[in-house]
Amino acid sequence: MKIVVPMAGRGSRLRPHTLTVPKPLIPVGGKPIVHRLVEDIAKTSADKVTEIGFIIGDFGKEVEQELLAVAETLGAKGKIFYQEEALGTAHAVLCAEEMLDGPVVVAFADTLFRADFTMSPDVDGVLWVKQIDDPSAFGVVKLDAEGTITDFVEKPKEFVSDLAMIGIYYFKEAEKLRTELKYLIDNNIIKGGEYQLPDALRRLTEKGTKFKPGEVNEWLDCGNKAVTVFTNQRVLEFDKDKQLVSDKATINNSVIIPPCYIGDGAVIKNSVIGPHVSVGAATKISGSVIVNSIIQKEAEITNANIKDSMIGNKAAVLKQASDISIGDFTTID
Template structure:
């Protein structure tokens, strides 16, 4: 099994947090989004993962090293591929064409999921979907009476279906998909100005490949600050029975309300922290109340009352605001 992770996007909706790091490296309950995604896919595969191919922009060598380490954590070889221009999903995946062989899972790195199934690798293709109230921002699928996908529609302006594609795909024959992706590029076939994966899947379907819908227990978005904070909350719920407070963390005259993630060398003094709070390594919280928030590494929170918030790395925040989105290396004094 191979996993392909396109993650070259700019992450504009997550600014200011993506001004210094790629969105898929933002932590959820102590681990980067992309690491959570790779681990969750590996869990539902019923065969070993031998390669994880990351499609990135110019993220720097430190990020690349971190991604290769994530692949190694699931027993796979990591490979790095570059998308220099944002030309669409089909173009992005084709940037890792060497990995398009045999069983392949493609997962875009701005979505997470929880599932209780095992991937059926005997199927020719599986597209994971979820019902949504407003399907217009998504690619959607239509089904027939046999529960087979009959049509792919990219961001429909009028109602076609409420089954949105969540960004996770399985194909049994990766080489066949590679051929169809290359056909789009070679013939300059675009939809809404970009080369779309759904067009390649439609061509495969027209040639007899059967695609089935897959269903997840929960679809978790990481597209903006509020969604990411909520996803952090849900993950803390999922993993609350594991050890989430590092032994080096120090608490003094404080109350920690689980579920929380507390990283290495965190100091909490005269404060209430939790529930649903993740605190990165080396951060400190003093004389504050913090709930339902993500605080990244080496950040200081003093005399504050915050919730539904994200604070980046090396932030110093002092004040009373409750709903914050503060990027790396900012100092805000009340």
């Protein structure tokens, strides 16, 4: 089985953190979002993942090498594809055209999930959905009496379904998807200025492909600072029985209230950290109280009171502060 991960979006709602780092590489619980996404799929899938394709923008060679390393940790071959223009979800998936044959999971790297990713050999495809209170901001699916998906409606103004598509799809024969994606591009079928994946899915169902809904236990958004901090909290809860504090961290005269992730080379002195705090590698914290926050690599925090915050790589907070969001290389003093 192969996994295709479109992740070329700008992540503008998570700025300033995405000005220097693509959103899928923002860490939650000490691990990048995209790494957790493909790891969760590979871990619960009955089929071995052989290839992982990442569809990116101009992220630079360092990011590309990091993504290839993520695939390697899962025993898969990594491939990089480029979406040079933001032309929509259908266009993004087709950028990995060479991978679209046989069993394929397409997973957009915007959110994390707690779900069963078991793929039954008896179904043509699976679309994972989540029942939500207000479906008007999402694409939703309609089901028939047998629980088969019959239609896809993008951001319905009137209620048609409360089952929202969350951005992860399984195709038993992805070559059929490839054909429909190419049809959209070749015939310039555009909605809202973009080529939309649901239009390809609808054509597949009209030709007899039977998609079943997949059940999601929890849907964790990483779209902005507040929800990313909450996702970090939930991920730490999921991992609380693992060793989250590195043996290579230095902790002096400090209290760590679990669950917290503390990375390699972090130095924490005279501080109270936690619960629900992720501290990146080589970050230095002294004389501070930090609760429910993400602190990235090589940051420096001194004499600060921080809660519900995100602090970027090599940033510095050298004064009292609370509930902040500062990007890489930023200093507050």
